[in-house]
Each structure stands twice: as C-alpha cells, then as structure tokens.
Amino acid sequence: MDKKNIKKIEKEMKLANEGLPEKERSLFSDVRPTSVTPLNKYLEKFLNWARAESLWFLGFGTGCGAIELRPLMTSRYDVFRYGIAPRPTPRQSSVFIIGGYASMKTVKRIVRSYEQMQGPKFVIALGSCTINGGMYYDSYNTINRIDHYIPVDVYIAGCMPRPESLIAGFNKLKEKIKAGECDGMNKYAENFDWYKKNQKRVIKDWNMPDFNW
C-alpha cells in the first residue's frame, strides 16, 4: 500500500466526535481503543493471578442491585477477605458491577464510566434485569440486554441475588481471569463500531466524545 492510502485509512479510523460542538472537538481525543495482545505465556499467567487476587470494584450504584454492595463491604459478608474492595472513581477500579436495571439515562453514565476505567477491566452484570430485562422487559425507559452496550464477563441471575451469590460471582470471575478468558476489553475494542451504534440508538442526546478515556 502506498502512503496516500494509509493516510486515508488512518483518517477514516479517527473518531468524528459529532456530538460535541465544533470548536470543542479538537480538545478531545479521536483515537479508537486498541486491543491488547497477551504477553509471553508464563508472565501473563502470573499477571492474571495478580489481577484476580486484587479486584477493585467501582462504587457506582446503577440500579436497585447497588443495595447488595453495602452488606458486602460490612462485617457480615466482609468481602475484603477475598481481596475485593470498593473504589470511588473509575480510574482506580477494575471491576464494574451493573446493579440491576439500567435506564436510558444511566446507560450514558455507564458507558462513560466504563470507558474511563483503565484496563484490564471486567464487568459483572447483577440481577435478571441485565440479562433479559427482568420485570422491566416492557418498560420504555430501561434497556433489556446490557451486553449490547458494554461487554459482560459474568452474569449473576436473580431478583435480587443475595450477597452470597455476588461473592460466588466474584469467585467465578477470579477463575475466569486466571484462565485468561476475560477479554471483554478486547471485545469492546474489536467491535467498537457495533457497540457505538447500539449505544447511540438509545442515548439520543449524545453530547460527549465518542470514546472518553
């Protein structure tokens, strides 16, 4: 390929950021997310072990499921003994718990927080609302399947699942991370256009950059 073609493709690959006003577009990044290839086999295995044993979840209550996060942190279920702890900002956390139903207004914030989290990042979808809409399947305001908007690693079924099942979900997530199966971040980068299309179908007043990291 000659240089002209490469430049043209590069230009097409850049994000348009059409939701922003024109004079602000240059202030934000127009780079797409890129998928990460795993390192050398044994080093990656060690890193995955380290990642699995220290999970920091984002303290963002996105639905009624957020009520299950409080008992996790307190003395009865004491989730700290599994190496799991809450963090206040998306920049410092590695697990995002979608707590039940997500309204259209919340999906915008979910997408924004998910993209701001630093990799490697994992998503736990809590409750049946995130799987198929649950009891809000015919609501005008809550989305039915969260996995069309952000990639999900572990689902926890139930309405509401108890804190024990959340701990079981965390243990499942640990197993998956150690086996190197949690590649939601790469999936998001590879199918970026499909995810954006789905997100923009629901979020009608898109006034943020296309990829906010």
Add this chain to the structure above:
Amino acid sequence: MKKIINRIKEKIEIVSLKQRDDLYFINVKEEHIIFLLSYLKEQEGFTHLAFLQAVDYDKYNMFQLTYMLYNYDIKVNFGIKVIIDREKSEMTSIHKLWAHAWQYQRELHELFGINFPGSPRVDESFVLEGWEEIPPMRRDFDTKEYSEKTFYQRPGRSTNDPKEYMKEKLYKNFVEPPKIRREDD
C-alpha cells in the same frame, strides 16, 4: 375541617369528599384554582404543598391534576382536584405560590405533556434525555411496542399461567375431594 370547607363553599362552588379524618378531597373548576390555593395557603394555614400529580383519563378526554396540601396545625391532608382539557393540556403555573412546584411541573411536562407557561426550566428534560415520542405516561403510548422497537430482546422468554403450571408441576396426582352436600344445595 368542616368549617374550612363551609367557608370555601361560601366563596366558590366545590364538590367535597371526606375520605378519612385527616384526608379530604375537593373538586374545583380550573379558573378558581389560583384563588383557592392562595386562600388556603394564606388564610387557612395549608402551607405545605406535598405533591402535584396528574391522571390521564383519555376516554373522557381530560387530565385530572391533584394538588395535595398539608396543614401542620390541624394535621390534615387536603387534596384539590382539577380537571383540564386533554387536547389543550395547559395549566396555570403555581411556582409563585410554592417555589418548589417548578420541579413537579417540569416532571408533568415531560411525562404527560402538560404545559405550564411561565414556569422556570419547564422545557428541560427530567429523566428522559432526548425523548422523541409522545410523552410516555399518556395512555395512548404503547410502552411494550416501544420497548420491542428500541431495545434488543433476548430470545427464549416464556410465560406460564401460574394456576395451570403449578397444577402440572406439583399436583399431578391430585384427586379432587368429594363434594359435601349442603342443605341449601
């Protein structure tokens, strides 16, 4: 409370209804509402506007607004019901009587499409950002159809009639007890 209602009856025509000792409702005409609310607030001590809500009666082509007031001295809830036209769907704003009423009016504007001219920030979106359809709490809005059109359904969702399902699952060998003959049979 009876005295208060009688005093109102002297001034304007109303239909009153006592539901409980501490809960009364009256129906008023649309043009009397500002007079009545300011009278109740200034003279009778109903200083607290608890909520303002709407009901859509699309068969009768009307909205019913309920202003719920509370009196801290005699501890009585007082609901004032007004019927407004559904086609026009416009109501006088009361944000000058109770400053926090603008939030209720903004909500009603978004969810029912009732317009309150002059109310501050009434056009801003409340829970539905960038809504394009008819207001969702109106009766003629089909929420299931909208959900199927907009969101992605996961296949395999099925429903059962609870009575039949439990019969099938638990009480398969259930024998109906013999009927006891009563005298009046």
